[in-house]
Structures are given as C-alpha cells and as structure tokens.
Amino acid sequence: MRNAIDSKLQEDRGLRAMTERHTYSAPRVEIREAEDRFWVVAEMPGVARDGLSVRIENGHLVVEGRMVMNETGQVLLAEIPRRHYYRRFRLGPALDVNRIEARCENGILYVAIAKSEQSKARSIDITFNQN
C-alpha cells in the first residue's frame, strides 16, 4: 500500500523525469539551401558543447545531443523531458563532406555543408548574334 502511494506521489511530482533515463527524440529541423551550401538547423535546447556530436557516418550526417540538467532540491513541476536528440540525414553526391562547419548558439545547432563544385548552380552565358 505504501509503495502504491509513493509511486503516485513520484508521478505527481514528475520525479520520473528526473531519473537518468533519457527520451530519444528527433530534434526539429530546418533544411535551407543557399547558393553554395546547405544548412541543417536543429533545435536542441539544453544541450551544451560537450554533450553534442556532429559527424559523418556512412554517407550520413548524424547530429546527436544529450541534455544535461543538474538540479538539486525538490521537483515541483517537471515538463521538460530529458532528451537524447538524434537525427540522421543522407547526404547526396552533390555535397562536399570534407567541407562541413557546425556551430551551436542558444540551443540551436547550425551545420553548413558545402555543395561540391560541379553541383553549384551556375548561369550559362548567352551569346547573342550581333547583327
């Protein structure tokens, strides 16, 4: 009986969220295309630099981040899930995997992947007959 009450209380206080179990979650993203590069923008609040990994794996871009929130005291409200973000993107041959840059600002990760030279859009000169 006491156990039942305890677990009810724990649920009420949201203590479940405070355990080490993380929820795997795909971050929300934007994919933007500029003239010379693609941008993958991923929303990963609560992920600090040392909890973040951006890598190329078998032709895929992998972004991964683990939220770390060190708390002390009694939990009165726990709505923020402790997430382990993970998302993979297949990279086509039009991208240059050797020219990738990443930065993280205010919980948003920005990854820029350069287009390979031959895949850049280029305009074709038109020669007009000078009559």
Add this chain to the structure above:
Amino acid sequence: MNTLAPLLRTLDYGMNRLADGLPDARRGMARRPATDIYEERDAFTVRLEAPGMDRETLKITLENGILSVRGDRTNNIADGIRMHRQEIGAGEFCRTFKLTSGIEKDRIEASYKDGLLTIRLPKAEEARTREIEIKF
C-alpha cells in the same frame, strides 16, 4: 522536505489569459514553453525551454506579484535561401507565475544558456526551511 503551501504557482492557461487582460486575441494563443520548477531551502528555480532567443526578444516582468516571461521568435530567412524543410516554428510564447510574499522580489535573477532560461527566486527569510533543534 515538506512545504506547507507552494509559494509559487504556475497559472493555468485560462488564468494566463485573465492575467494578461487580453489586449489582443493573439496573446491568448501564445504558446506555453515547457517549464521545470525546483525548490531548495533558500530559493526556487524556474527553468523554461526557449531555444533560439536573444536579448531583444526575451522579456521577464514582475507586476502585482505576477512574474511573466515572454518571448517572440522570428524566423528571418535571408534572400536567396530555399527552404526544403521547416519544422521549427516561430511566434510568441508567454508563461506567467504567481508569486506570494515569501519571495524576495528584489533579488530575482535570470540567466539564459543553451536555449534554457533559468530564473532564481530567493525565498524571504521567514519562508526558508529551517531545522529546529531538539533538546534531549
């Protein structure tokens, strides 16, 4: 640790609208960011998930014992950018908390890091938990 009454309450969605006085219809539609609240002996900590904000777009106000956190996220996309996928939303968010007299209102501090806003609300001396010595 047991508290007699929570000194800090989140106002629910309906109260949110009342507290705001509904100056416009959109305000009532503002999203509520996910929030954690912790209580320690000498302070409460309120943490809100608000990625992608900057100094100009994040506001915390305290008025008549109501602590309001507001943000407005714009999604400025430069010219010449093609959007292939857009899952990240933009727009306003708002969350309000009612403070009681047990909070030292002049010593509230806030910081923003990694997309999380952390507000520390120190308890007034009389609201702190204190251990009573038992004489044997």
